[in-house]
Amino acid sequence: MDVFSEIFSNKVLGISIYACFLAQFFKIFTGEGKRIDFARIFTSGGMPSSHSSFVTSLATLVGIERGFSSTDFAIVAVFALIIMYDASGVRRSVGKQAAILNQILDDLHHKKHIEQNRLKELVGHTPKEVLFGAILGIVTAIVMS
Known part of the structure; x- marks a missing residue:
């Protein structure tokens, strides 16, 4: 075999x-x-x-x-x-960090045009x-x- x-x-x-x-x-x-x-x-x-x-x-x-x-x-x-x-634990924390970074990108986006890809937020459990x-x-x- x-x-x-x-x-x-x-x-x-x-x-x-x-x-x-x-x-x-x-x-x-x-x-x-x-x-x-x-x-x-x-x-x-x-x-x-x-x-x-x-x-x-x-x-x-x-x-x-x-x-x-x-x-x-x-x-x-x-x-x-x-x-x-x-x-x-670890992967869930990464997801929470992604949510915060995405919020920062949204805030920056309202002031001027920034081309950034959103991070994936659902990576942990x-x-x-x-x-x-x-x-x-x-x-x-x-x-x-």
Whole structure:
């Protein structure tokens, strides 16, 4: 079996990627005003967190296959927690900074013409978005394993 065949036949990887895409799909229905927005499937940030869904699905599947007391599960769980912390902390702060910079650009724009591209504000997650992404990942892993 060649490397690509092994990768594409990896059930744990496939289900984890599916959980990530499932979270992205749900974002279509959870945008501002709760209106359906198909463009949100390609954006970062928002409800639920696809990062959390991806890594918790992976951790759950490793726990199911290798045991929740295994070193493999511990390694994956630690990295999952780091990724979820980053999604809700650092990336969220970047989004808040983008909002402030965009407000500054708007203020400057009213005084004179400034051609600047607006920064993307929705790059991180609230703790609630991370939690729901994590729950989605765990449920997806359990249902599909």
